[in-house]
Each structure stands twice: as structure tokens, then as C-alpha cells.
Amino acid sequence: MTTVSQAAPVQVQPARAVPTKVRTSPLVQIAIYGLLFFLCFTWLFPLYWMVSTALKNDPQVYTIPPVWLPDPMFWNNFVDGWARYDFNTAAINSVFRYSLPVTVLTVISSYIVAYGFAKITWRGQGFFFGLCIATMMLPWQVTMVPLFIIFKNLGWINSPLYLPLTLPALFGHPYFIFLLRQFFRTIPEELSEAARIEGASEWTILWSIILPLSKPAVAVVVLFRFLWSWNDYLGPLIYLNKDDLYPLALGIWRLQRTATSTGNTALAYPHLMAVSTIVALPVIIAFILAQRTFIEGISLTGLKG
Numbered sequence: 001m002t003t004v005s006q007a008a009p010v011q012v013q014p015a016r017a018v019p020t021k022v023r024t025s026p027l028v029q030i031a032i033y034g035l036l037f038f039l040c041f042t043w044l045f046p047l048y049w050m051v052s053t054a055l056k057n058d059p060q061v062y063t064i065p066p067v068w069l070p071d072p073m074f075w076n077n078f079v080d081g082w083a084r085y086d087f088n089t090a091a092i093n094s095v096f097r098y099s100l101p102v103t104v105l106t107v108i109s110s111y112i113v114a115y116g117f118a119k120i121t122w123r124g125q126g127f128f129f130g131l132c133i134a135t136m137m138l139p140w141q142v143t144m145v146p147l148f149i150i151f152k153n154l155g156w157i158n159s160p161l162y163l164p165l166t167l168p169a170l171f172g173h174p175y176f177i178f179l180l181r182q183f184f185r186t187i188p189e190e191l192s193e194a195a196r197i198e199g200a201s202e203w204t205i206l207w208s209i210i211l212p213l214s215k216p217a218v219a220v221v222v223l224f225r226f227l228w229s230w231n232d233y234l235g236p237l238i239y240l241n242k243d244d245l246y247p248l249a250l251g252i253w254r255l256q257r258t259a260t261s262t263g264n265t266a267l268a269y270p271h272l273m274a275v276s277t278i279v280a281l282p283v284i285i286a287f288i289l290a291q292r293t294f295i296e297g298i299s300l301t302g303l304k305g
Contacts, residue, residue, distance in 0.1 A: 047280075054078065054274035061269050074270065078278060081271030085258070089244060090251035097162050098236070098247050099229040105169035106176060106225045107218060113172045114180035115206050119192055129181070136174045148238060157239055164239040165232075176221045183217035184210060219293040227283055248279045 053061060055073040116122075117129045151157060151164040187210060195205045211218070233249040240246060246254060252275055259268035 050273050050280075051277055054081075054270055054277050056270050058267060058270070077267065077270045077274040080267070081255075081274040082278065084271055085251055085255045085275075086243070087248065087251050087275065090246050090248045093245060094230060094247040094249075097160070097245075098165060098232070099226050101162070101166045102169045102229045103222055103225045105166065106173050107221050109170055109172040110176040110180055110221065111211075111218065112206070114177045114184060115202075115210060117177070118181045118184035119189075119205070119210070120202065132174050133178055144238070151239065158242050158245060159239075160245065162236075162239075162245075165229075165235050173225070176225065179221065180214070180217055183214055187213055216293050219290055223286060223290060226286070230279075230283060252276060252279065 052068070052070055054077055055070040055075065056067065056077075057074055060067045060070055113132075117125060117132075147164070154163075156163040156167075191209055192205050195209055200208070231249060232247070233253070236245075236247050236250050237253075240250070243254065252272065255275060256268070256272055259272075
């Protein structure tokens with residue numbers, strides 16, 4: 001008795017196409033790098049002009065054609081310009097009364113609200129998220145006058161705690177809520193479900209699981225919000241009219257206005273540029289130090305709708 005064994009047909013998998021790398025011509029690469037160089041130049045040239053002007057004296061500032069490289073360089077303009085106004089108090093106001101409180105309150109409130117929109121399912125979630133995003137369609141100039149009337153009736157004008165500028169941060173910012181929500185949605189839901197099975201509360205999940213994974217997005221929010229408050233000019237101008245409460249942005253304005261009104265315009269422009277360089281320096285340093293985290297947060301935010 002013979003047995004006949006039949007071999008099962010072997011299915012040959014089709015070979016997967018290997019993506020070929022598209023090679024760009026040298027002319028296209030030259031055009032791309034030329035465009036990037038031009039864009040970098042348009043952004044860096046004002047910064048260079050500010051720093052170079054801060055190192056000039058009056059004859060070099062008003063010379064035509066312009067002096068591109070100061071010779072000699074007057075480094076004492078930074079010290080003299082800073083001494084022409086009480087910029088030490090203005091720096092304390094900018095850091096401890098405005099930028100840090102607003103940044104901390106905005107990050108915490110926006111973080112909590114974004115988690116509620118991204119990781120918790122509740123009735124009317126989509127409607128209220130759309131309503132939150134719709135508030136970004138209202139320009140700040142439209143709400144400026146009603147807010148001023150409200151804060152004036154509350155007696156918050158010239159508040160030492162900067163209440164008209166800091167207290168609204170307790171309610172979050174729609175742009176940062178959207179940004180954080182989009183990032184939270186890229187985090188696998190299985191992590192939260194496993195923590196809930198173990199008995200973890202939503203607060204525990206929020207601070208112990210989601211927060212360590214969302215550091216890049218939080219860094220973006222911190223940098224953006226600190227930058228906005230650090231450079232804010234119109235907000236303090238509306239709600240503050242005492243010199244001892246002025247932040248750095250209004251201090252620079254006061255320096256320019258004082259030099260013009262008193263006629264003491266000697267070295268006014270170099271001193272103004274010197275102080276502006278000092279004020280811009282912390283933001284530049286912060287971006288350089290947090291550049292990798294910042295770019296990572298920008299690139300990962302919004303991958304999941």
C-alpha cells in the first residue's frame with residue numbers, strides 16, 4: 001500500500017517595491033538653499049542692526065551711508081542705557097509680577113482643560129470644545145474696551161498684582177488648550193485604561209502618566225506664553241499708569257519718550273537699542289536652550305485629529 005503525499009502549493013509573496021530616493025538636481029538645491037538664506041537674512045538682519053546700533057555713538061548712527069560695523073565699539077552703552085531709567089524695577093515687574101505668574105497659571109489651567117477634552121468622554125464635549133476654539137475668532141481689540149470697563153469697576157487698574165493681566169490666565173487660553181489636546185490624543189489610550197483598572201484617579205493619570213509624556217508640548221506652551229507676556233506692550237499700557245509698576249516693554253517706551261520730551265537726545269538711539277538688546281537676550285537664550293524640546297513639541301502636536 002502506497003501513500004501519495006501531495007505537497008501544499010507554495011504561495012510566493014510578491015516582492016515589495018523598495019521606495020527609490022528622488023534625487024534633486026543641483027540647480028533645485030541651490031534655489032532651495034538660496035531661498036532659505038534669504039529668509040534667514042530677513043529675520044536676522046534686524047537683530048544684527050539692533051546690536052550694532054547699540055555699540056555706536058551718535059555720529060555713527062546718523063552717518064550716511066550707514067556704518068555696518070561700529071568702530072570703535074562703545075560697550076558702555078549697555079550700562080549707561082540701563083541707568084537712564086529704573087530698569088531694575090521694570091525687570092522685577094516683568095519677571096515676578098507678570099511673565100512668571102501668567103505663564104504658570106496659563107500652563108496649569110490649559111493643561112487641565114485640554115486633558116478633559118482629550119481623555120475624558122462626556123456629554124457635549126465636542127460642542128464645548130468648538131465653542132472654546134471659536135473664541136479665538138474674536139480679536140483682542142474687540143474685547144479690549146469691555147474688559148477695561150469691567151476691571152475698572154472692580155478697582156483692578158494699577159493693581160500691584162497685575163490682576164487684569166494675570167487673573168484671566170486662570171481660565172486657560174484657547175490656543176494652548178487646542179495645542180495640548182491635539183498632543184494628548186497622540187498618547188495611547190491603553191495607558192490611561194490600564195491605570196484606571198489599577199484604581200488610579202483621573203488626577204493621578206493626569207499628573208503621573210500624561211504629564212511626563214507631554215513635556216515637549218508643555219515646553220512649547222511655556223515658551224510661547226512667556227514670550228507673549230515678556231514682550232507685551234499694549235496690555236500693561238492699558239491697565240497700568242504708574243512708573244513703579246511698568247514692565248520692561250513700557251520702560252523702553254518711557255526711555256524713548258523721556259529723551260524726546262526733555263530734549264536730552266544725546267545717545268538716545270544707541271541707549272534705546274542697547275536696552276532692547278538686553279531685554280531680547282533672555283528670550284533668545286531660552287529658545288536656544290529649549291530648542292530640541294521646542295521643535296519636538298511643534299512637530300508632534302496635531303498628528304492625530
